[in-house]
Amino acid sequence: MKDTFSVRDTLEVNGKKYAFASLTKLGQRFDLKRLPYSMKILLENLLRHEDGVDVTAKEIEAVATWDSKKEPDTEIAFMPARVLLQDFTGVPCVVDLAAMRDAMKMLGGDPTLINPLSPAELVIDHSVQVDVFGSEDALERNVEMEFKRNQARYSFLRWGQKALTDFKVVPPRTGIVHQVNLEYLARVVMGTEIEGQLWAYPDTLFGTDSHTTMVNGLGVLGWGVGGIEAEAAMLGQPSSMLIPQVVGLKLLGQLPEGATATDLVLTVTELLRRQGVVGKFVEFFGPGLKHLALADRATLGNMAPEYGATCAICPIDVESLKYLRLSGRSEEQVALVEAYAKVQGLWHDENSAPAEFSVTLELDLASVKPSMAGPKRPQDHVLLTNVKQNFNDNLGATIVRRNGAEARFANEGGATAVGHDASARTHRQRVVRNGQEFHVDDGAVVIAAITSCTNTSNPAVMLAAGLLAKKAAAKGLKTKPWVKTSLAPGSKVVTDYLEKTGLLTELDKLGFYLVGYGCTTCIGNSGPLPEEVSKAISDGDLTVGAVLSGNRNFEGRVHAEVKMNYLASPPLVVAYALAGSLDVDLTTEPLGQGTDGKNVYLKDVWPSNKEISDLMAGAVTSDMFKKNYADVFKGDERWSSIASPDGDLYAWDRDSTYIKNPPYFDGMTMALTPVEDIHAARCLGLFGDSITTDHISPAGAIKKDSPAGRFLISRGVQPIDFNSYGSRRGNDDVMVRGTFANIRIKNQLLDGVEGGFTRHIPSGEQMSIYDAAMKYKEEKTPLVVIAGKEYGTGSSRDWAAKGTLLLGIKAVIAESFERIHRSNLVGMGVLPCTFKDGENAKSLGLTGNETFDLTGLDNGNSRNATVTATAADGSRKQFSVNVMLLTPKEREFFRHGGILQYVLRQLAGKKAA
Structure with a gap:
């Protein structure tokens, strides 16, 4: 620590x-009281890491004198205190570290230099799938299948536990990464020995999952990044970032009767999407904050x-x-947090002076109403009163051919397209399952899942779901037989207070049996639908729905057969399982009939705020957290019995x-190759707006007739074992x-074709994107x-960038990028560019059939490039694009071929020196 400012x-x-x-000492030279909380965290980070190279006095002063209205243009280096991984993104991270060790040896360096230099913790939460549901043994059977499928991955992670220092793994069947982080891993204030001296500093982190931001609620600054x-x-490399703008959202009042935290966050998502906060920090403050539980x-x-x-x-x-006390943190840690926050000016109370923000917005919590989001994006906020109309509007004016008959549905004069009784629909499908006969129609809710860290971390909404189930069961209501129900808590603490x-038991009565501790449906691990229901959907070409308490509902994410997906609070998930259809207004139409033959409405079974708070007062205790996290890294007998290599x-x-040495470092040397312009490139994909990382690199099922499926079959893997x-x-x-x-991606090089296909331009042949890429490679x-706007929205999925590189894609030109995906492309040596405003x-009249030259890159230094698109007849279109290498550090990464190559050369160079 250089300590220019004597702090x-x-x-x-x-x-x-x-x-x-x-x-406080720095505040004697600069007015720091005006800085938002998050900006103070960044400032402390710079002060502590000042070395005159990565962090200089100039950057410290730039943050200390932050201009809230200024567009970001000053680069700073941020060093998080720790790194948080989940297994889907964590496994490839550890694979890369293992590959880097091999490459380090090849370059003549010391492989053990490839090692975490700050705490890295991985939580296995993405691997459990809802294969079994609706039965008491669902949890055990799903876990058994999880271990069987993932033996190779888990063995590899156990190697990582032994070979890498400061790397810990939270085994399966424990909880969801962000909930485990909130309930146990987060320190809030770190107390760490550095070079023989005990230091206190804010807990900050990078996570390889977008929803790392959940821990922001505890005052911990962290966000999702790509695995690379x-x-x-x-490996000790500072992350380059621009000093951000900070949007302040002032909260007033308190939530009204019947509104949940889920309704609040869906309202906020719509509000902030409309404002435009991409790449910005958001900070909550105001008198309403005290009315929000942690x-x-x-x-x-x-x-x-999502916003x-x-x-x-x-x-x-x-x-x-x-x-912190409730979740079992020690009194010593709580005292450190309080003392540090107060001495640093990070403590907030009603008398705290308001900070200065780039933009200040207000939200009266009393205005929040019961809501959902859907059917395809989390920002598509829909009031509960409008869900039925929203479903029908999205079903649209469509001509559907089924069984040789035509049925036309239209929305005219405010009438709904499809009646709830569906009696006139010729395409409804008769199903017989488990001795029951029923019909499945458009709008049928075939998945109702209480899932995801977003809501399962919140006792209020989880207890509300249980109370609603209890009241509904008492009136004799039952879940509709076509609904796949599941309960996947984010930690074992949830199970404890539901049991207490x-x-x-009340949730069990309605089929919401415990199926696993993991993300499940929210990340597409919904598991198969019952065969009879699946066949009905296929035979009738039905547009069916899912209601889940998750955070994402992008096309093709939740389930391949489910086209309309709505995010909702856990109690609403239960309600829709009872109603069985999206084509019903839960605010005016009954959920069903009770044992007395009378209609039962949502208002009849919805628990009051007082009922929830009274129950919660004694339900959640500190002992639950202490018991469940006492030996969290040990795991059960299944985990400890997995064999793994040493060395x-x-x-x-x-x-x-499952595990393979990737080709990123093949042929790598210490010497750099200059960045060259791109000539005579072909367009592999021409896409519209909102192409998500789920579209680019799906996480769900592998189709047996897909390139990946065919590859696995060629390696002797049967489709049932595809995982x-x-x-x-x-x-x-x-x-x-x-x-x-992704089965829903639409490549505009083809007309009306869905799925991962393209046209090989020279031959005109339609083929899979992978096959075409390999042909172009030859x-x-x-x-x-x-692509269009918001390219790469969604999960911080490093494979969306890695796969792009390995297909031979040199550049992506889009109208705009999601922050993490743009960074990931840079990190893999793929050039992100944006069209000029309005273009x-x-x-520009591009068809995608042209050849493309990108010139003027100037070894990665240029902020602009010229694109020349040449059509088959020789005619040319020329236009300028923005080169989205935003900082000097990013340009350096790009010149090295990616961030991993940069780090490897730095470490190998140090060893050689």
Whole structure:
């Protein structure tokens, strides 16, 4: 620590002396009281890491004198205190580290230098799938299948536990990464020995999952990054970022009767999407904040990626300390958090002076109404009163041919397209299952899932779901037989308080049996629908729905057969399982008939706020957290019995279809090759707006007739053992074949074709995107992708960038990028470019059939490039694009071929020196 501003100080807490970088001392030179909470965290980070190279006095002063209205243009280096991984993104991270160790040895360096330099914790939560549901043994059977499918991955992670220092794994059947982080892993304030001295500093983190921002509710600054950026952070590399703008959202009042934290966050998502907060920090403040429990704040933080913000944070206050005590943190840690926050000016109370923000918005919590979001995007906010109309509007004026008959549905004069009784629909499908006969129609809810860290971390909404189930069961209501129901808590604490209150049994009565501890439906691990229901959907070409308490509902994500997906609070998930259809207005139409033959409405079974709060007062205790996290890294007998190799270098198994040494470092030398212009490239895909990372690199099922499916079959893997794309991210052979393989993606090079297909331009032949890319590779033809707005929205999926690289794509030209995906492309050496304002493929008359030259890159230094599109007849269109290498550090990464190559050369160079 260089300490240009003489800010080093000491703090004594619990009889221990901590060194710290004092913001109070710096405040004697600069007016820091005006800075938002999050900006103070960044400032402390710079003070503590000042070295005159990566962090200089100039950057510190730039943050200390932050101009709230200024567009970001000043680069700073941020060093998170720790890194958080989940297994879908964590496995490829560890694969990359293992590959880097091999490459380090090849370059003559010390392989053990490839090692986390700050705490890295991985939670296995993405692998459990809802194969079995609606039965008491669902949990055990799903876990059994999870271990059987993922033996190779888990063995590899156990190697990582042994070979890598400061790397810990939370085994399966524990909880969801963000909930485990909130309830146990988050420190809020770190107390760490550095070079023989005890230091106190804010807990900050990078996570390889977008919803890392959930911990923002606890006052911890962190956000989702791609796996490659997380790896660089683990290896001690600072992350380059522009000083952000900070949007303040002032909360007033308190939530009204009947409104939940889910309704609040869906309202906020719509509000902030409309405002435009992509790449910005969001900070919550105001008198309404004190009325939000910590779990509600965490819900707000969790959905930050859905409104596009980098983070969405609440400051440390009394509620923070209350939660730390409740969740079993030691009194010593709580005392450190309180003392540090107060001495640093990070403590918030009603008398705190308001900070200065780039933009200040207001929301009266009393205005929040019961809501959902759907059917395809989390920002598509729909009031509960409008869900039926929303469903029918999206079903649209459609001509559907079924069984040789035509049925036309239209929305005219405010009439709904399809009646709830569906008696006149010729396409309804008769189903017989488990001795029951029923009909499935358009709008049938075939999945109702209480899932996802967003809501399962919140006792209020989970208890509300249980209370609603209890009241509904008492009236004799039953879940409709075509609904696949599931309960996947984010931690075992949830199970404990549901059991303690007797509500777990009530949820069982309606089919919401415990199916696993993991993300399940929210990430597409819904498992198969019952065969009879699946056949009815296929035979009738039905547009069916899912209602889930998750955070994402993009096309093709939840389930391949389900086209309309709505996000909702857990109690509404239960309600829709009872109603069985989206084509019903739950505010005016009955959920069903009770045993007395009378209609039962949602208002009859909805629990009051007082009922929920009274129950919660004694339901959730500190002992539950202490018990469940007492030995969290140990795991059960299944986990401890998994064999794994030893040694600093991983013993790659050539026969494994899960774990493989990736080709990123093949032929790598210490010398750099200059960045060259791109000539005679072909367009592999021409896409519209909102192409998500789910479209680019799906996480769900692998179709047997897809390139990835055919590859696995060729390696002797039967379709029943395919598992998912997400689980196979440690094998590049599978993942490159799955890139752009989403069943709903639409490539405009083809007319009306859905799925991962393209046209090989020279031959005119339609083929899979992977096959076309390999054909272009044989022809030594570079590739580009052209897209619309919000390209790469969604999960921080590093394989969306890795697969893009391995297909031979040199550049992506889009109208706009999602923050993390743009960063991931840079990190893999793929050039992201944006059209100039007001221009896009359509306005420029591009068909995608042209050849493309990108010139003027100037070894990666240029902010602009010239694109020349040459048509088959020789005619040319020329236009300028923005080169989205935003900082000097990013340009350096790009010149190295990617961030991993940069880090590897730096470490190998140090060893050589």
